[in-house]
Amino acid sequence: MEKIDVSQAWQKLLDKYSILEEIHEKGIYKIKSSQIKEVKEPRLMAKWDSSEQLPSSLKKNKINILPDSRSSYVLSDFLLYKDLPPLTEHIKNISTITLPDLETIDVDNITSEANAINVLQISGILEDFLELEPEDLLYETFDGRMSSGVFSFFVATDRGILRQVDVNKAQVEIDGGFESKNYVVILEAKNVLHEDFHVRQLYYPYRLWEGKVKKPIKLIFSIYTNKIFRLMEYRFREKENYSSIELVKVKNYSLEDTTISIEEIQKINLSIKPDDIISDTMSESSVPFVQADNFERIISLLENMNESSMTGEDIENLMQFTSRQKDYYFNAGKYLGLFEKFTEGGFIRYRLTNLGRKVYHDNYKNRQLLLVKLILSHQIFRKLFEETINNGQIPDRQRVIELELEYNVCSKSVASRRSSTVISWLKWIFNLPNL
Template identity: 45%
Template sequence: MAKKNMPPTEAWQKLIQQYSIPDKVSDSGSVILTADDIREYREPRLMAKWDSEDYLPQPLKSEHLNILPVSRSAYIVSDVLLYEPLPSLDQPVKEMTQVRLPHYESIDIEHISSESNAINALKLSGILDDFLGEKTVETFNGRMGSGEFGFNINRFGGGALQVDVQNAQLEIDGGFETDNSVVVMEAKNVPHNDFLVRQLYYPYRLWSGKVDKPIRLIFSQYTNQIFRLFEYGFDSQNDYSSIKLLGVKNYSLQDTTITLEDIHATLVNTCIRTDDKMDGNSVPFIQANSMDRVIAILEHLAVQNMNMQEVAESMEFDPRQSTYYADAGIYLGLFYRPIRGVISLTGRGREIFKMRYQDRQLALVAQIFEHEIFQSFFIDIYRTGELPDQKKIEDWMRWRKVCGEGQVVRRASTVLSWLNWMISLTGISDEE
């Protein structure tokens, strides 16, 4: 057990100071920390894997540092670049392949709540075979040793670092074989802006040395009843930073067609519940840009209530972001706090979770339209075909006094993001 159980931010601040990590990285390129070094402050498994750069603890982020396992008991810390951006979730899905899942009583396509269930649906629906253009059979998954290999990886300040790995532990969500290839899949049911390349690169190096067939690498996201599949490859086997996107495709098990007229009709049928003025309003004005992450939390809460630490861990958030997103769900009438520090789905939130895709999205739009600011700006969008300038949103917020002046710019960006999310449901780009 860890001697201490500090929050990751505090723990990393202590480690950075204790081992003079920035100075040593500047001098020699990297620092090796043992699992015991890290365990002095917090369990290594909670300190060494951040699936998105967004959620790196601030001490690492501010020093441009990242951490990689190089064995079962050691980690390298350096200013290396570990993450690859994903196409934005806010980009409209213009081409959606709809597939039908054969009827199985034990699989509920409307309530897929785990990464393993999402992989099952991918296999049984034929989505994975369609994406790959090959018939697949699952042949491996789970934890295994990485084997021994070396590679180069780009550094933040330029140049590359040589890293040697000796049997680090890795976990593969799904491993498949076809007539022509071996397929490694990393699956997520949380939306991110980027992903940790190591989750594909280490399995790629392991299986490249075990089989003769080419290795195909798939990153899968399932959230809000949509599958997004990405295929990646590496230009050079020995270069972590040579990753490239080879293909992307979106799938749904349901009809996803939503029009601008559908959204406008929702507005017409929704009464404004609040003008969001601070006076007399106990719910903070929103500061949570990703509606998809609000929905992901809703999907997790349908399984069980969560405290803020559990929200942070399931979403891979900074704890402060957990509060912002919990408040966003409360603002929309989807979540509530049955006891201090815990969030649960409201009756309305549970109803929306159970809806099919189209009904769910329009129900969420209706919850948004209960707030005057969104009705006001959507009417302008409907008339002009253009998203508003953020400055115009900021001015509206100052006029209505929905938050303090120091919060206006940040929270206006959330309003703009949510408006853009609504428009993206129709497949219309804000650039059109």
């Protein structure tokens, strides 16, 4: 089997089996694992938890894939992903939870989804989120890989047509399954922040257990990042409609003090000495001006890079980035002094700088304030921050572009794209205060 990337592998299959033509004529193409294996291992070719990592050969043709058994999949212009709600209010509604004094749980180093689930259990976060009575105990009763059973459902497509999919014992993987007096709870846990998620991760487990139990099922999607547990409850309005998913509620929890005031942020700005302000002029800077809109994802990458250095491929697989996105987010971290490249054994690798490790090990409040200082140490961000304080609102895109060109931080051709990053970082800063 020749070494080709996933996008090239799918292009070979699209061409060999006239998949696009059959989808256009019949709506669906069913493909066997053995066919996929002709070009690459199926496990590498058929599972993307975020739409960002979809291979370009499928994405440009608006094709998505679902498993319908242990040895086959269906392809169509399915709409399979659900955008995660924005983090714009993520600090203001946090309930602080205190853990028991346990030696085997390091709350400053929750590095895996399994660790995050352990903390959700012992802290009482799940019980609080589910609004269980104190006497209503929650027991973890199932997890891991299992068979989906047999069921059918409808799913929306890009062409606006509901397509039927028949599933016969596909593989399902559940991060955490719980039962209380009144509910069965299915938990999908992540410790990396993405823009969206594959609804299959909740829908297939839901259909499996809905057919087995009499109690109502609660579906929880949990993300642990930047020392915050973010829990989202979802439901399906119609059992047999994959696309009927809707968000019920969101609540956020922290194990630390998260109180930050605008006065503390202003104090950080005033603490930056004039000699420490960085101009970012293209002729002087060795780092491209920022183009990474989601600041929380920079933090998520920092947290996951703390364990060890990573290859570019490691980052792309972990964060569900394209190669271009990986460069954008690495360069954004480098711009702040958090990330660096080095060569080992003739290969380029990525790691945290000493400053990056300091940010990682700081508590929640100090981490956020240090990140604010790193941003405001750059001339353009400092100027726009002060304009926001004075005017009571974040400057618009035109004003940002004007300053980008005035300070010569990027070329005119990319100024508009870069301005969206500048605005999103300013919004991140001004969303921190919660007093």
